Structure formats: C-alpha cells, structure tokens
Amino acid sequence: QSLGPTIIRGQLFLPRRRGKAPVVIHFPDYDERASFPGAVKDYSRTLTEKGIALLSVNLRQAPAGTAQRPAAVTSTTRGASTTRAHAAVGTARSSTATVEAPLPPLVAMGLEPVEKSYLAHCYLDALRAVDFLRLQKGIDSARIGLLGRGLGAAMAAFVAHMRKDSVVGMSLERPSPAWISRWLDDSRGSMAEQIRELMRQKSGSRAKWKKSLELLDPINWAPSIQVPVLFSAGLEDAIHPPMSVFGFFNHLQTEKAMQFFTDEEQDPTGKKERLTSLDFLVEQLNP
Incomplete structure (x- = not known):
C-alpha cells in the first residue's frame, strides 16, 4: 500500500540461508520494455545463490478512473x-x-502541483519498498543495495538520500531524469516526450516549468549520498542522454565509479551492464 489507494506490486526472491539475508531492491525504468528487454528474473539467481534476496518493484500505474x-x-x-x-x-x-x-501514468497524473506528480509519487513509492522489507523477518533491512535504471535510478538515489541507515551501496544504470533541465532538452525517451507535451499544454514559459521540476532532480540529493555508487552511461543513448548522467555523477561526493559504452552495439541486450551492476552490489553486501 502506497499513497492513496495505490497498491505497488513486485516480486521478492529469497535465498536459501540461515539468518537474515541482505537484499537488493530493483526499480525499473519508465517504459523499461522498450529500453531494456532483459527480464529481472533472469538475473535473480546471481544474487540468491550468493545468499542475497532481491525485491523487484513494479512502477505504479495510472490511478483508477483517470481519463x-x-x-x-x-x-x-x-x-x-x-x-x-x-x-x-x-x-x-x-x-x-x-x-x-x-493514458500513460505520467500524463494522467500531470505536473502540477509538482509534489503530487507521477515522479514525486514514484519517489515515495520507493521509500515504501524499504518499509515493506523492514516487516520481513528473513530480511536484514540494515543491509540494502539499490539497483535502478532510468527513472528507477532516480528513485534509488532518493532512497539513498532518505534512508541512510539502511542503504550500503547502489548501482545507477543510466539515471534519468537527472540534471532535469538538460535532460528535457536532450532525451528522446517516452518519459521526456510526455513531460514536454504536458508543458506545451500549460500556460507559462518552458523555463518556469523546468524550474518547478528541478525540485525532483536527483542532483539535489547528491551531496547527502554517502554510500559507494556505480554508474553506467551510453555515449549514444538517446533515451538516457549521457551528459545528464555525467552531470549527476560529478555532483556526487562519495566513492564512485562509471561504466560507459561508446555505442549501443557493445552490449545490445544490456546483460553485461546488468551483471556488472549485480557484481558491484554483491561486493557491497558481502564484503
């Protein structure tokens, strides 16, 4: 149960082990099927075989009764x-x-007020995932790793900012939105397109709406993130533009590393990128 009547769904994969297991929370991208075809469950055994649980969270859908x-x-x-x-x-x-x-959920919920927008609700849904794990007897909720892609990476960053006592590391695959003003200009993904369309329908300048959305920019939380972070970026990725990713990366003041791909043919299925993310999180959770 998250904000309002919305139920957030997901899958919890548990390892066979005694005692409480550390856990990775996975947050997917907006319209992930289009940008990342690999199914999360294909990689769950990479974690469970090492004694780590995986909670894969689905993004919220449009509220019932929307147009x-x-x-x-x-x-x-x-x-x-x-x-x-x-x-x-x-x-x-x-x-x-x-x-x-x-309607796509982002369009259905609109942009104003920004604190009730789809993006804001997704960030709060991410916190509810942590609350859910704290109620699970077999989970060590003080050892959480975060894995997010695109919008899911922005959600993970918000959790690391708000739940410092629980998160020990995170992997951010192509975080979007980040450096929102630049991202809105560069991204050709469906999320950016839908936000630009909503901005065109509203009164006021584009600059005004960008300023409002900057309240939800992960760059705002970068100074407070204290755990090791692995980033990834694609230099030819039109959905998650690399300049936005680099902007967020540069604002972090913690231990950090970057994996980047010069073109999308280097890892067309995203398998190498995902396995590198999981290996990094295993290191943080099982030092």
Missing part, C-alpha cells in the same frame, strides 16, 4: 476484423467500435 483516450477504431466486416487509426464509415455489413487506451 482515457481513443487508441484506434476496430472495424468488423463479415467476421474479419482490422484495426485502424481513424474512423471508418459503417455499412449494413460492418460495425465500428472505438477502443479506449489508458
């Missing part, structure tokens, strides 16, 4: 059906039905 938008019109004729992006003219032998698609 929907027409996605397509389905036309059925003589038992055959086709889906088209525009309306069809009905005949005696055909019928049409509009298929409603839910």
Whole structure:
C-alpha cells in the first residue's frame, strides 16, 4: 500500500540461508520494455545463490478512473476484423467500435502541483519498498543495495538520500531524469516526450516549468549520498542522454565509479551492464 489507494506490486526472491539475508531492491525504468528487454528474473539467481534476496518493484500505474483516450477504431466486416487509426464509415455489413487506451501514468497524473506528480509519487513509492522489507523477518533491512535504471535510478538515489541507515551501496544504470533541465532538452525517451507535451499544454514559459521540476532532480540529493555508487552511461543513448548522467555523477561526493559504452552495439541486450551492476552490489553486501 502506497499513497492513496495505490497498491505497488513486485516480486521478492529469497535465498536459501540461515539468518537474515541482505537484499537488493530493483526499480525499473519508465517504459523499461522498450529500453531494456532483459527480464529481472533472469538475473535473480546471481544474487540468491550468493545468499542475497532481491525485491523487484513494479512502477505504479495510472490511478483508477483517470481519463482515457481513443487508441484506434476496430472495424468488423463479415467476421474479419482490422484495426485502424481513424474512423471508418459503417455499412449494413460492418460495425465500428472505438477502443479506449489508458493514458500513460505520467500524463494522467500531470505536473502540477509538482509534489503530487507521477515522479514525486514514484519517489515515495520507493521509500515504501524499504518499509515493506523492514516487516520481513528473513530480511536484514540494515543491509540494502539499490539497483535502478532510468527513472528507477532516480528513485534509488532518493532512497539513498532518505534512508541512510539502511542503504550500503547502489548501482545507477543510466539515471534519468537527472540534471532535469538538460535532460528535457536532450532525451528522446517516452518519459521526456510526455513531460514536454504536458508543458506545451500549460500556460507559462518552458523555463518556469523546468524550474518547478528541478525540485525532483536527483542532483539535489547528491551531496547527502554517502554510500559507494556505480554508474553506467551510453555515449549514444538517446533515451538516457549521457551528459545528464555525467552531470549527476560529478555532483556526487562519495566513492564512485562509471561504466560507459561508446555505442549501443557493445552490449545490445544490456546483460553485461546488468551483471556488472549485480557484481558491484554483491561486493557491497558481502564484503
């Protein structure tokens, strides 16, 4: 249970071991299926075989009852059906039905007030994941490693800022948003596109909205993060622009390292990147 009536779902993978197990919390990216095809469960054994639990958290969806938008019109004729992006003219032998698609959660919740936006709620959901683990008898909630990609990396940074007594290390894969003003200009990902579209619909200048969103910028929390951090960046990544990642990295004042890829063909499935993240977290949790 998180803010309001929202239930945050996920999977908890437990190792076979005596005593309390350290744990990694994984936060995924916004629209992760498009940007990172590897399933988290494919890597869970990398942790559980070393006596480490894994909590993989799903991002919240749009609240029930939010507006929907027409996605397509389905036309059925003589038992055959086709889906088209525009309306069809009905005949005696055909019928049409509009298929409603839910708004993306970020769009459905809007940007104002910023403290009630989708991004703000995701950050608070991340804290609830820590609270959940504190109630699990077999988990050592004082030894938590954080793994996040894209938006999930920003969520992980917020947890490290707010739960210093629990987090011992984190791996941030291509954190986005970070250095929000620059990220909004550079990113071609769906999250940035949706924010830019919302900004176009609102009164006021783009600069004003950027300033408001900077309240949610992980760079704000960088000075208070004290645990070892591994970053990753792709120099040709259009979804998670590298300049934003480097900006966040440079603001950190803790032990830190960076793995970067000169092009996306070096690790097309992201497997090498993910396994490097997990190896780093294993070192922090099982020194």
